[in-house]
Amino acid sequence: MAARKPSARKPTAKKCPACKGSGEVAVSVRVGRKRRVAGQQTGLCLGCLGTGEAATD
Numbered sequence: 001m002a003a004r005k006p007s008a009r010k011p012t013a014k015k016c017p018a019c020k021g022s023g024e025v026a027v028s029v030r031v032g033r034k035r036r037v038a039g040q041q042t043g044l045c046l047g048c049l050g051t052g053e054a055a056t057d
């Protein structure tokens, strides 16, 4: 009686489309009253809250 090998775990979590699974997104940094864009920095993805996984609905 052959023992059944545990099947390879398939990734059930989908990648977050907003950050493509990285959990981070580039956000613009604005400074001054004119809200000039000073650059971009990496921020926490609000779509998945940094987990990189799409929320299940």
Ligand SMILES: [Zn+2]
Binding pocket: 016, 017, 018, 019, 020, 021, 022, 023, 024, 045, 046, 047, 048, 049, 050, 051, 052, 053
């Ligand atoms: Zn995300």
